[in-house]
Amino acid sequence: MAVKVLERRPLSFWERTYLPQILGGLKVTWQNILRPSVTLQYPEERPVIPSGYRGVPTLVRDPNGREKCVSCQLCEFVCPPKAIRITPGEIPAGADTAHVEKAPREFDINMLRCIYCGLCQEVCPEEAIWLQGQYSMVGRTREEMVNNKARLYELGGTLPDSHLKWDHKRDEAGRQAGGHH
Amino acid sequence: MVTDNKPNLVTVNIDGVEHQLPAGANLVDALASVGKEVPHYCYHPKLSVAGNCRMCLVELGSPLRDRATGEVVMENGKPKVGWQPKPAIACASTVTPGLHIRLDSPAVKSCREGVTELLLINHPLDCPICDQAGECKLQEYSAQYGRGYSRYIDEKNAKPKRTRLGPRVTLDDERCILCSRCVRFCNEVAGDPVLGFVNRGSYNTLTCYPGRELANNYSLNTVDICPVGALTSTDFRFRMRVWFLKQTPSVDTESSAGVNTTVWSREGKVHRVTPRRNDAVNETWMADSGRELFKSGESADRLRAARIRGAEADLGAALALAAEILRAGPLAIVGSGHQSLEEQRLLARLAKAAGARTYVPARRGAGDGLLVSEDRTPNFRGALLAGLTDREADRDLAALRAEIETGRVRSLLVCREEVASLGLDAATLAKVRLVTLGTHLDAASAAAEVALPGLTVFERSGHFVNCQFRLQSFLQAIPGPAGARPDAEILGRLLGAVEGRAVAFDAGAVWQELAASQPALAGLAAGRVPAEGVLLDGSAWRHLPFPERKLLKFAAQA
Numbered sequence: 001m002a003v004k005v006l007e008r009r010p011l012s013f014w015e016r017t018y019l020p021q022i023l024g025g026l027k028v029t030w031q032n033i034l035r036p037s038v039t040l041q042y043p044e045e046r047p048v049i050p051s052g053y054r055g056v057p058t059l060v061r062d063p064n065g066r067e068k069c070v071s072c073q074l075c076e077f078v079c080p081p082k083a084i085r086i087t088p089g090e091i092p093a094g095a096d097t098a099h100v101e102k103a104p105r106e107f108d109i110n111m112l113r114c115i116y117c118g119l120c121q122e123v124c125p126e127e128a129i130w131l132q133g134q135y136s137m138v139g140r141t142r143e144e145m146v147n148n149k150a151r152l153y154e155l156g157g158t159l160p161d162s163h164l165k166w167d168h169k170r171d172e173a174g175r176q177a178g179g180h181h
Numbered sequence: 182m183v184t185d186n187k188p189n190l191v192t193v194n195i196d197g198v199e200h201q202l203p204a205g206a207n208l209v210d211a212l213a214s215v216g217k218e219v220p221h222y223c224y225h226p227k228l229s230v231a232g233n234c235r236m237c238l239v240e241l242g243s244p245l246r247d248r249a250t251g252e253v254v255m256e257n258g259k260p261k262v263g264w265q266p267k268p269a270i271a272c273a274s275t276v277t278p279g280l281h282i283r284l285d286s287p288a289v290k291s292c293r294e295g296v297t298e299l300l301l302i303n304h305p306l307d308c309p310i311c312d313q314a315g316e317c318k319l320q321e322y323s324a325q326y327g328r329g330y331s332r333y334i335d336e337k338n339a340k341p342k343r344t345r346l347g348p349r350v351t352l353d354d355e356r357c358i359l360c361s362r363c364v365r366f367c368n369e370v371a372g373d374p375v376l377g378f379v380n381r382g383s384y385n386t387l388t389c390y391p392g393r394e395l396a397n398n399y400s401l402n403t404v405d406i407c408p409v410g411a412l413t414s415t416d417f418r419f420r421m422r423v424w425f426l427k428q429t430p431s432v433d434t435e436s437s438a439g440v441n442t443t444v445w446s447r448e449g450k451v452h453r454v455t456p457r458r459n460d461a462v463n464e465t466w467m468a469d470s471g472r473e474l475f476k477s478g479e480s481a482d483r484l485r486a487a488r489i490r491g492a493e494a495d496l497g498a499a500l501a502l503a504a505e506i507l508r509a510g511p512l513a514i515v516g517s518g519h520q521s522l523e524e525q526r527l528l529a530r531l532a533k534a535a536g537a538r539t540y541v542p543a544r545r546g547a548g549d550g551l552l553v554s555e556d557r558t559p560n561f562r563g564a565l566l567a568g569l570t571d572r573e574a575d576r577d578l579a580a581l582r583a584e585i586e587t588g589r590v591r592s593l594l595v596c597r598e599e600v601a602s603l604g605l606d607a608a609t610l611a612k613v614r615l616v617t618l619g620t621h622l623d624a625a626s627a628a629a630e631v632a633l634p635g636l637t638v639f640e641r642s643g644h645f646v647n648c649q650f651r652l653q654s655f656l657q658a659i660p661g662p663a664g665a666r667p668d669a670e671i672l673g674r675l676l677g678a679v680e681g682r683a684v685a686f687d688a689g690a691v692w693q694e695l696a697a698s699q700p701a702l703a704g705l706a707a708g709r710v711p712a713e714g715v716l717l718d719g720s721a722w723r724h725l726p727f728p729e730r731k732l733l734k735f736a737a738q739a
Binding site: 071088090093099100126169 | 305306308309310314336337338339342343418419420421422424425
């Protein structure tokens with residue numbers, strides 16, 4: 001392959017002094033030194049998290065305090081990095097939420113595996129798992145980086161629910177038992 | 182009806198394409214055999230036709246004939262088809278010559294949409310908590326043939342949920358689509374007619390006869406055939422989602438019936454065992470008692486490592502000591518109908534090499550005439566084929582006991598048998614150098630000089646020969662305990678130590694030797710046994726008094 005040699009243009013007098021370039025750089029420096037500071041003093045200061053942010057996945061309760069997860073294991077199935085591990089269990093017959101029948105006995109999300117994709121939230125038929133504003137997960141051991149069921153509910157809190165599907169179902173069953181049809 | 186083995190094939194036109202189908206065959210099955218699915222809920226190939234779900238509606242027609250002459254009416258060079266004015270259910274129709282079927286006409290599609298919509302009116306939105314999700318016909322057909330949205334605005338019916346129907350079956354009436362498969366199964370197969378429908382219209386409810394419960398030993402088959410999640414197994418309830426489970430073909434070890442099974446496991450743990458269809462053995466059924474056998478593999482008394490005089494030891498050291506005991510002799514061997522054919526062959530060769538007399542104890546129980554036989558070992562016929570024994574199974578081990586007491590037997594190898602119940606008590610066992618190979622700790626393995634760990638039927642592969650002399654294979658579903666080796670390897674190494682040369686114990690080599698030595702197995706090889714099994718020639722052992730009388734697909738010859 002032929003090589004084409006380009007002649008470099010010789011530097012002018014002012015270019016040889018470097019002064020215009022130094023002054024140009026200093027101009028940028030002085031402009032910014034006089035602007036108000038925009039650096040966030042993390043971790044003392046925290047950013048405002050916009051709604052819809054996909055942070056750490058959490059489990060939520062409905063406004064009546066019922067745990068919404070019924071351990072259908074769809075999130076465990078869809079999770080690409082296999083971060084979720086659920087042990088399903090039965091709600092005993094005498095409990096307040098016995099009409100739901102099923103709830104997770106254990107629910108672990110390994111945050112060392114989680115890739116914050118949000119598929120678990122998307123697939124959940126009960127709107128029980130949400131990626132919320134929490135974005136910082138730290139721990140000194142691998143075990144600390146696995147969120148268990150108690151921790152997931154602590155992080156998730158309560159979210160509004162417009163359906164209250166299971167409570168509606170229970171109430172309707174009660175009405176029909178009273179002779180409605 | 183077709184009586185000979187050659188089906189009388191006739192031409193049938195399906196959606197304009199001609200197919201050859203056996204005359205008289207049920208239309209749903211015949212169409213399935215050429216890859217045409219007719220959705221159905223209530224039809225089951227092994228039960229009577231009820232025709233109540235209406236999901237299998239298709240359009241049927243046949244060539245028109247002139248009433249005066251009887252000639253086929255032709256139109257544009259083809260026979261003119263007279264279509265029935267209304268759709269008909271495929272499950273109650275049979276294949277007839279010249280039959281025309283429309284499977285995806287607008288009318289058929291609208292029938293399926295209508296049936297699905299009506300079924301979904303009162304079906305609860307329980308899929309997230311329903312164990313049937315993933316293997317639910319209603320779920321599948323709603324996605325495939327349904328409308329996709331609901332026009333129903335009223336409240337759904339409320340019916341009893343979480344009802345105990347029997348010791349092993351839980352009923353959710355809201356999910357029931359009233360197909361009556363379970364009712365027909367109990368009436369026709371189990372012979373325990375306890376289920377039925379009560380009330381009318383949308384109050385129609387599946388229930389048990391007052392004061393009775395669904396407690397027969399075949400009750401879990403109703404769970405298998407339930408197309409929705411109405412009947413669920415109390416044991417498997419909420420245990421694991423079916424889409425996580427790996428399916429492995431296996432054989433039930435409960436009895437010599439040789440019921441074909443599917444083992445459902447995830448990550449080295451068996452979660453359930455269900456029947457696998459084999460029309461020559463168990464059709465699509467299985468006894469409840471055989472479904473719980475997998476639990477013993479996880480029990481606390483499981484022998485998970487080799488033991489030398491009761492202390493856990495390295496398998497290699499245990500094998501070396503066992504070989505020394507076997508060589509010391511004089512040796513006797515207790516084999517088992519729980520061993521696979523391959524293991525029995527290796528054991529028979531070991532007995533021959535060591536000059537040992539062999540015993541195969543009888544394990545008897547009451548037969549139920551269906552799928553639990555009198556011989557409660559899966560593979561006693563295998564012991565005959567392998568040459569491990571040539572006589573009836575031993576009712577007790579009194580003869581062996583006498584040999585031990587008189588000192589004619591000084592070392593004993595016990596494989597997969599709990600010998601304490603057969604007349605060999607601790608005092609007798611103390612007089613021999615004892616080597617055991619088994620899955621669980623019992624009196625004998627606890628007292629043994631060497632106890633070798635065995636694998637359960639779920640942890641190893643092999644072959645069983647059932648009471649029909651049908652050779653059937655089972656495959657490994659889960660790994661065994663860490664460090665444990667397949668029984669065939671342990672026996673192969675012991676055989677090698679006794680013979681003083683390396684013995685190949687892989688399935689291929691054992692089968693080569695088996696096929697060469699046993700005429701009934703000639704031409705067979707490992708991995709070549711089809712799913713329905715191979716019927717072997719057992720006439721050489723016809724004179725033996727086998728205990729089995731009658732099963733679903735077996736009758737003792739007089």
